Amino acid sequence: MTDFTRTKVLFHLPEGVIYLDGNSLGPLPLAARERVARLLREEWGEMLIRGWNDAGWMGEPCRLGERIGRLVGAPAGTVVMGDTLSIKVYQALAAALELRPERRVILSDHGNFPSDLYMADGLVRSLGRGHEVRLVAPEEVADAIDRSVAVVMLTEVDYRTGRLHDMGRVTEAAHDAGALTVWDLAHSAGALPIDLAAAGADFAVGCTYKFLNAGPGAPAFIYVSPRHIDHVRPVLSGWLGHEAPFAFDRDYRSGPGIERMRVGTPPIIALAALDAALDVWDGVAIDDVRARSVELGELFIAEVEKGCPDLALASPRAAGERGSQVCFRFEHAWPAMQALIDRGVIGDFRAPDVMRFGIAPLYLDAADMVRAAEVLAGIVAGRQWEQPRYQERRAVT
Amino acid sequence: MTDFTRTKVLFHLPEGVIYLDGNSLGPLPLAARERVARLLREEWGEMLIRGWNDAGWMGEPCRLGERIGRLVGAPAGTVVMGDTLSIKVYQALAAALELRPERRVILSDHGNFPSDLYMADGLVRSLGRGHEVRLVAPEEVADAIDRSVAVVMLTEVDYRTGRLHDMGRVTEAAHDAGALTVWDLAHSAGALPIDLAAAGADFAVGCTYKFLNAGPGAPAFIYVSPRHIDHVRPVLSGWLGHEAPFAFDRDYRSGPGIERMRVGTPPIIALAALDAALDVWDGVAIDDVRARSVELGELFIAEVEKGCPDLALASPRAAGERGSQVCFRFEHAWPAMQALIDRGVIGDFRAPDVMRFGIAPLYLDAADMVRAAEVLAGIVAGRQWEQPRYQERRAVT
Numbered sequence: 001m002t003d004f005t006r007t008k009v010l011f012h013l014p015e016g017v018i019y020l021d022g023n024s025l026g027p028l029p030l031a032a033r034e035r036v037a038r039l040l041r042e043e044w045g046e047m048l049i050r051g052w053n054d055a056g057w058m059g060e061p062c063r064l065g066e067r068i069g070r071l072v073g074a075p076a077g078t079v080v081m082g083d084t085l086s087i088k089v090y091q092a093l094a095a096a097l098e099l100r101p102e103r104r105v106i107l108s109d110h111g112n113f114p115s116d117l118y119m120a121d122g123l124v125r126s127l128g129r130g131h132e133v134r135l136v137a138p139e140e141v142a143d144a145i146d147r148s149v150a151v152v153m154l155t156e157v158d159y160r161t162g163r164l165h166d167m168g169r170v171t172e173a174a175h176d177a178g179a180l181t182v183w184d185l186a187h188s189a190g191a192l193p194i195d196l197a198a199a200g201a202d203f204a205v206g207c208t209y210k211f212l213n214a215g216p217g218a219p220a221f222i223y224v225s226p227r228h229i230d231h232v233r234p235v236l237s238g239w240l241g242h243e244a245p246f247a248f249d250r251d252y253r254s255g256p257g258i259e260r261m262r263v264g265t266p267p268i269i270a271l272a273a274l275d276a277a278l279d280v281w282d283g284v285a286i287d288d289v290r291a292r293s294v295e296l297g298e299l300f301i302a303e304v305e306k307g308c309p310d311l312a313l314a315s316p317r318a319a320g321e322r323g324s325q326v327c328f329r330f331e332h333a334w335p336a337m338q339a340l341i342d343r344g345v346i347g348d349f350r351a352p353d354v355m356r357f358g359i360a361p362l363y364l365d366a367a368d369m370v371r372a373a374e375v376l377a378g379i380v381a382g383r384q385w386e387q388p389r390y391q392e393r394r395a396v397t
Numbered sequence: 398m399t400d401f402t403r404t405k406v407l408f409h410l411p412e413g414v415i416y417l418d419g420n421s422l423g424p425l426p427l428a429a430r431e432r433v434a435r436l437l438r439e440e441w442g443e444m445l446i447r448g449w450n451d452a453g454w455m456g457e458p459c460r461l462g463e464r465i466g467r468l469v470g471a472p473a474g475t476v477v478m479g480d481t482l483s484i485k486v487y488q489a490l491a492a493a494l495e496l497r498p499e500r501r502v503i504l505s506d507h508g509n510f511p512s513d514l515y516m517a518d519g520l521v522r523s524l525g526r527g528h529e530v531r532l533v534a535p536e537e538v539a540d541a542i543d544r545s546v547a548v549v550m551l552t553e554v555d556y557r558t559g560r561l562h563d564m565g566r567v568t569e570a571a572h573d574a575g576a577l578t579v580w581d582l583a584h585s586a587g588a589l590p591i592d593l594a595a596a597g598a599d600f601a602v603g604c605t606y607k608f609l610n611a612g613p614g615a616p617a618f619i620y621v622s623p624r625h626i627d628h629v630r631p632v633l634s635g636w637l638g639h640e641a642p643f644a645f646d647r648d649y650r651s652g653p654g655i656e657r658m659r660v661g662t663p664p665i666i667a668l669a670a671l672d673a674a675l676d677v678w679d680g681v682a683i684d685d686v687r688a689r690s691v692e693l694g695e696l697f698i699a700e701v702e703k704g705c706p707d708l709a710l711a712s713p714r715a716a717g718e719r720g721s722q723v724c725f726r727f728e729h730a731w732p733a734m735q736a737l738i739d740r741g742v743i744g745d746f747r748a749p750d751v752m753r754f755g756i757a758p759l760y761l762d763a764a765d766m767v768r769a770a771e772v773l774a775g776i777v778a779g780r781q782w783e784q785p786r787y788q789e790r791r792a793v794t
Contacts, residue, residue, distance in 0.1 A: 012442045021446045028442040036666070037434060044612055045409045045425040048743060049418045057613055084661025086635035087484060094523065110647075115636035115661065118649040122634035126491065126523060135647075209662070215441055216454055216665035237519035238483035239512035248748055250507075250532075252515040264481025264512065265606070268613035269433070270666050346445060351645055 002288035007362040010280050011213070018368045018375075020347040023187055023325050023358030026213030026277070035276035039269060051268070060271045061240075061262055065221060067278045068212070071286060072185060072204065073195030074223050080258045081274070082266055085186060085207040085220040087236070089119045089153075091261060092203035092222060094235040096151040096180045097123075097131065099228060103150035103179070104131050109138040111158035116184055120153065138163055142173040149179040156194075157187035157323030160350045162315040164192075164323050168199040175200060180228075186210060189221075191293065191324035191360075193286045196223055203228075211324065211360060214274035222261050229257050238263035280362060292361035294319040297326050300357065300369040304328060307377025314354055327356045330380075335390035339379045342390070345372045399685035404759040407677050408610070415765045415772075417744040420584055420722050420755030423610030423674070432673035436666060448665070457668045458637075458659055462618055464675045465609070468683060469582060469601065470592030471620050477655045478671070479663055482583060482604040482617040484633070486516045486550075488658060489600035489619060491632040493548040493577045494520075494528065496625060500547035500576070501528050506535040508555035513581055517550065535560055539570040546576040553591075554584035554720030557747045559712040561589075561720050564596040572597060577625075583607060586618075588690065588721035588757075590683045593620055600625075608721065608757060611671035619658050626654050635660035677759060689758035691716040694723050697754065697766040701725060704774025711751055724753045727777075732787035736776045739787070742769045 012028040013019060019027055043055040052058045065079035072079070082088075093106065106120050117133060124131040136144045138158065145152060152174045156165050171181045180202040188194055190211030196204055204223040208214040224232060234254055239245045240262040243253040254260035298319060304311060304326075311328040330336055330353060337349040348356040357372070379385060409425040410416060416424055440452040449455045462476035469476070479485075490503065503517050514530060521528040533541045535555065542549060549571045553562050568578045577599040585591055587608030593601055601620040605611040621629060631651055636642045637659040640650040651657035695716060701708060701723075708725040727733055727750060734746040745753040754769070776782060 014443050014445070017445070019445060025441075025446045025448075027445055028437060033434065033437050036437060037430065040425060040430050040433060040612075040670075044422075046411050048411070048414070048416060048424055049422045049745070050738070050743070051422075051613060083480065083484065084635070086661035087480065087633065090633060113636075114639075114645045114647065117647065118634045118636055118639065121649050122632045125630075126632045128524070128526070207662070215437075216448060217662045217667075219664075220661070233522075235519045235523045236484065236487060237515045238481070239510075239515055242511075242515065246748070248511045250511065250514065252518050264483035264617070265604070265614045267615075267664055267667055269670055270614075270664055273437075273666055341447070346447070348446070351643070 002284050004292060004361055004365065007280060007284060008365065011363045013363060016344045018345045018372045019363070020345065020357040020359070020372060022213070022360040023210050024348050025209055025216055026211060026360065027363060029213050029277045029280050031279055032215065032273045032276040036269060036272050039272040057266070057268050060268065061266045062259065064271055064274055064278065065258065068189065068208070068221050069223070071281065072189055072223070073197050075197055075226060077257050078226060078229070079221050079223045080261050081219045081221050081271065082262055083220055085184070085205060086115045086119050088205040088220045088222045089116050089182070089184065090123055091234065091236050092182045092205050093120055093123055093151060093153060095224070095232045096182055096203055097127070098233060099180060099231060100150035103148060105149045106131060106133045106151050106153055107141065107144060107149045108133060108135055108153045109141050110135050111138045111161065111163060112153070112155050113159050113184065113186065116153065116155060138165065141165070142170050145173050145177045145179055147177050149177060151180050151182055153182040155184040155186060159187055160354050160356065161327055162323045162325040164321050167194070167201065171200045187323050187325070192290055201225060208274055208277070212277055213280065214277040215270065218274055219267055219270055224258055224261060232260060234260050236263045240264060240266070284362070289361050293324045293359050296359050296361060296364060296366065296369050297322065299366055300326050300359070300373055303370055303373030304376060307373055308380045310380055311355070324360065325356060325358045327354050329353050330355055332385045335385035336379055338390040339384045339387065340376055343375050343379070345375045399681050401689060401758055401762065404677060404681060405762065408760045410760060413741045415742045415769045416760070417742065417754040417756070417769060419610070419757040420607050421745050422606055422613055423608060423757065424760060426610055426674045426677050428676055429612065429670045429673040433666060433669050436669040454663070454665050457665065458663045459656065461668055461671055461675070462655065465586065465605070465618050466620070468678065469586055469620070470594050472594055472623060474654050475623060475626070476618050476620045477658050478616045478618050478668065479659055480617055482581070482602060483512045483516050485602035485617045485619045486513050486579070486581065487520055488631065488633050489579045489602050490517055490520055490548060490550060492621070492629045493579055493600055494524070495630060496577060496628060497547035500545060502546045503528060503530045503548050503550055504538065504541060504546045505530060505532055505550045506538050507532050508535045508558065508560060509550070509552050510556050510581065510583065513550065513552060535562065538562070539567050542570050542574045542576055544574050546571070546574060548577050548579055550579040552581040552583060554588070556584055557751050557753065558724055559720045559722040561718050564598065568597045584720050584722070589687055598622065605671055605674070609674055610677065611674040612667065615671055616664055616667050621655055621658060629657060631657050633660045637661060637663070681759070686758050690721045690756050693756050693758060693761060693763065693766050694719065696763055697723050697756070697770055700767055700770030701773060704770055705777045707777055708752070721757065722753060722755045724751050726750050727752055729782045732782035733776055735787040736781045736784070737773055740772050742772045
């Protein structure tokens with residue numbers, strides 16, 4: 001059984017803050033400070049260029065990919081780190097479309113994260129071969145997969161509502177129709193048990209700054225099924241995906257296995273922070289995280305519904321259909337969230353009217369959930385969101 | 398007049414090392430340690446998600462782009478940071494090709510960095526419209542630009558030989574033929590005076606881990622001429638290039654000006670290191686850097702030619718035709734470089750037989766150049782490269 005009192009102390013949590021926005025940006029793992037400082041001092045500072053070999057920098061994208069792979073059910077040699085999630089979506093989608101050259105539909109849902117859809121749009125326009133990004137309601141995806149569909153591209157957990165797709169079922173439906181899948185695990189990795197191999201997923205991508213706590217703008221990851229990797233011809237064919245980058249050959253030859261999904265020079269400082277963030281997971285069972293997340297989520301829903309009758313649950317009520325977040329709709333969601341943050345309970349707002357609360361058992365406990373609901377109830381009951389300073393709109397994240 | 402004794406002390410240079418590989422990875426600016434530590438402690442740690450607004454993280458790619466812009470002659474609002482150089486090459490090239498839809502040739506030279514050519518190959522294949530990457534000798538580029546050429550894509554300073562293109566002349570020749578230019582400034586930014594605006598460059602890209610000293614895998618930059626930016630439709634259309642990323646609209650609408658070249662969530666930790674690295678340039682005149690680089694280069698060539706008659710200068714002899722590096726061909730370049738590094742003089746090897754020495758006046762002086770040439774002469778004269786331990790090949794960087 002995972003000891004969550006042990007994991008909570010591994011993070012820096014500011015005095016007086018209950019942090020319910022770790023699904024947007026996870027908090028600082030204390031060890032990241034020393035790990036990054038050491039990288040600068042002992043590796044970059046002392047080794048200089050030799051760090052690429054002597055400190056193993058060149059191998060970091062694959063070594064850390066392995067560590068992430070263990071959290072998402074990916075076999076060895078199938079995950080590599082680099083770039084941003086949007087770039088990884090582009091890579092995966094481009095590769096998948098090439099594997100289904102006779103088909104023209106990318107199927108997704110209205111709940112997918114906009115950047116994934118924007119990247120698909122850009123790719124479709126670039127290809128200029130009449131591909132279509134087709135969107136349906138989340139619950140209609142499986143039935144909408146027909147033999148025109150090349151790729152089903154979905155975010156497993158809806159970023160607004162927390163609605164969870166059944167990865168195994170949708171992937172099976174895709175395969176039955178001869179289509180491939182690209183799964184975005186942004187809100188899944190580190191939050192839920194995922195078994196990419198068992199689900200038969202073809203491609204998966206994800207970021208590491210949410211439930212994996214690797215810091216603002218931390219690198220993304222990409223998974224390619226062993227069934228496909230040797231057939232993938234990278235469109236973003238950068239030198240570090242080359243079979244022999246330092247031979248400086250004129251012709252691109254893709255590297256072995258997942259290495260070919262590398263593009264440019266890896267972001268070593270950011271990867272050091274990720275390395276420290278992943279240390280937190282040593283001795284943590286993801287099934288325990290999920291069980292605790294469900295417990296905390298149920299508690300939070302009960303407390304909020306008791307204290308705030310004006311708020312309507314926007315997430316699925318059944319815990320098994322939700323990711324690791326709970327959302328409520330409220331007409332005054334924006335100013336209410338500002339008032340809440342002002343009182344040290346940090347959640348997030350998603351347009352037009354969603355208050356979103358991420359539940360990360362590594363550093364949240366039952367007392368936090370009860371207290372957060374209590375503060376929220378005070379704001380709603382006291383109409384504190386009416387104060388002018390909470391009405392002002394700012395750039396949001 | 399820039400005081401280079403003042404800049405040298407701003408870097409950590411390991412005891413006993415003369416560092417002539419700053420054109421591969423610049424050394425650690427001392428201030429980067431505290432700047433990165435502060436980001437982790439005070440911003441990520443204390444502000445958490447609020448850092449995007451309260452610490453200005455969301456604006457960092459443009460703010461730091463402005464700082465780089467001042468070093469490369471780019472007007473305000475034309476440079477933005479993000480991704481890797483390979484990705485930025487792809488973006489620039491895709492945009493340029495769209496601006497010349499009726500043309501099919503990407504003209505480059507044999508000296509271009511392989512990753513730039515690989516990215517071009519990948520784009521061409523993805524477009525599937527019969528584009529061609531045509532390579533000529535560096536000195537033949539200007540004459541090879543005809544009306545079939547859509548884009549002339551060049552690295553200003555050849556990564557192996559240091560040969561310098563005349564950006565103004567080549568750009569003019571390109572424009573005379575109705576073609577556009579994409580300039581890779583990897584070995585130029587921070588090494589040479591560059592005036593993108595005066596040269597009329599259409600697009601430019603560069604990295605920040607060489608002469609700008611921002612650390613291993615530091616973010617890249619992209620410049621788009623004000624003539625073109627409002628006509629560019631990004632192919633890598635990520636959410637942070639959207640006009641209103643947090644409206645989460647279904648449809649992509651490119652953001653204002655250079656912001657549209659942003660893709661995913663910016664790498665905040667790496668940008669903090671870059672910020673500190675750019676502080677070194679306060680009070681430094683790039684013309685002084687160039688003058689000192691020429692002085693140090695001439696001195697180094699003279700000393701090496703005196704002490705090592707077996708080595709042949711591989712860089713242009715005329716200082717005005719060289720970037721900020723000096724290269725020699727030597728049959729035993731690989732083991733000789735290993736022996737040299739072993740004695741604390743760190744240069745680089747480029748296949749098949751090039752010994753490459755980067756000259757960065759911010760932290761190198763005349764005594765360093767004389768001493769480095771002396772150590773090299775000892776290795777060559779004493780045939781120290783014959784020792785078995787220097788013969789072994791490793792992965793190189």
